[in-house]
Amino acid sequence: MILMTETYTLSDGLVVPKVGFGTYKLNGAQGVNAITSALDVGYRLLDTAVNYENEGTVGQAIARSSVPREKILVSSKLPGRRQHYDDAIATIEESLYRSGLDYFDLYLIHWPNPKTDLYVEAWQALIAAQKFGLIRSIGVSNFLPAHLERLEKETGVMPVINQVELHPYFNQADQRKFDTEHHILTQAWSPLGRSTSNNVLKHPEIVALAEKYHRSAGQIILRWQTQLGVLPIPKSTHVARQRQNLNIFDFELSTEDMATINAISKPDGRIRDQDPAYYEEF
Numbered sequence: 001m002i003l004m005t006e007t008y009t010l011s012d013g014l015v016v017p018k019v020g021f022g023t024y025k026l027n028g029a030q031g032v033n034a035i036t037s038a039l040d041v042g043y044r045l046l047d048t049a050v051n052y053e054n055e056g057t058v059g060q061a062i063a064r065s066s067v068p069r070e071k072i073l074v075s076s077k078l079p080g081r082r083q084h085y086d087d088a089i090a091t092i093e094e095s096l097y098r099s100g101l102d103y104f105d106l107y108l109i110h111w112p113n114p115k116t117d118l119y120v121e122a123w124q125a126l127i128a129a130q131k132f133g134l135i136r137s138i139g140v141s142n143f144l145p146a147h148l149e150r151l152e153k154e155t156g157v158m159p160v161i162n163q164v165e166l167h168p169y170f171n172q173a174d175q176r177k178f179d180t181e182h183h184i185l186t187q188a189w190s191p192l193g194r195s196t197s198n199n200v201l202k203h204p205e206i207v208a209l210a211e212k213y214h215r216s217a218g219q220i221i222l223r224w225q226t227q228l229g230v231l232p233i234p235k236s237t238h239v240a241r242q243r244q245n246l247n248i249f250d251f252e253l254s255t256e257d258m259a260t261i262n263a264i265s266k267p268d269g270r271i272r273d274q275d276p277a278y279y280e281e282f
């Protein structure tokens, strides 16, 4: 049975599912199998990046899937080392060749890299690539309010999406508020905390809520994110987990339980030392 998701409408009119599928570390034949399985389960938004070295894997899964291309949204990301205008345009074209696609539904600047200070130039390239028809919607990832304000001031164009680290240990309340006020949809990367040693799926409050709602810990977290108005992109290689991560639209967390999860967040809750104010990724 194919699972259906609810949708968000972005400020430019693009309709996106409320849950997408992350593909970091899904490479080669195993990656194709995992992504094909995700499409079979019902995922319709695939998140990739040049830096994941798997745009070919994603394209191959789409080619093998029985789901028509136009029913799938594919989102990729421009790496830090390609933020000069001409490099960015060439990279977007190469991303398309690698994936075997004619267009991307979404393309994001992966990190602002403020020390390199080329993100406005990269944004101008994304605006042009959208005009050329290579990309339907343009967005960013890991952008702080100051970076977003600068994009608007210098180009007049705000991103429609901002993909940031967001899980119960780091719930991004201020960034979400800013994004909402500027009609930007917040996407959650590592929505399940990447199952690190400090595993948020085992947090006692999350485990208690899973018992209360007769759901898995992952489903509680993903449901919390969608009730916050956020779009999580969980990754899983296992079909049963892929299915449960999408199957969150038939229950609702109470206001009190939402508040309980919101209270887990802490200022130093990032998985790694990746504050976009100074982190640079190439």
Ligand SMILES: NC(=O)C1=CN([C@@H]2O[C@H](COP(=O)(O)OP(=O)(O)OC[C@H]3O[C@@H](n4cnc5c(N)ncnc54)[C@H](OP(=O)(O)O)[C@@H]3O)[C@@H](O)[C@H]2O)C=CC1
Pocket: 021, 022, 023, 024, 025, 047, 048, 110, 141, 142, 163, 164, 188, 189, 190, 191, 192, 193, 194, 195, 201, 216, 218, 219, 233, 234, 235, 236, 237, 238, 241, 242, 244, 245
């Ligand atoms: N823009 C950016 O800078 C970044 C973007 N991303 C994007 O976000 C996506 C998701 O983040 P990611 O870092 O992969 O981490 P996630 O938070 O999605 O966690 C993935 C891990 O959780 C496990 N898992 C998945 N579902 C469940 C479940 N229901 N119960 C228990 N364990 C589960 C997976 O194991 P298994 O596979 O064995 O099921 C895997 O080990 C990435 O794949 C990528 O597309 C990620 C990081 C940064």
Ligand SMILES: O=C(O)C(=O)[C@@H](O)[C@H](O)C(=O)CO
Pocket: 024, 049, 110, 272, 281
């Ligand atoms: O996975 C991504 O999209 C990244 O931007 C990486 O920085 C990731 O967060 C990572 O941890 C790489 O080791």
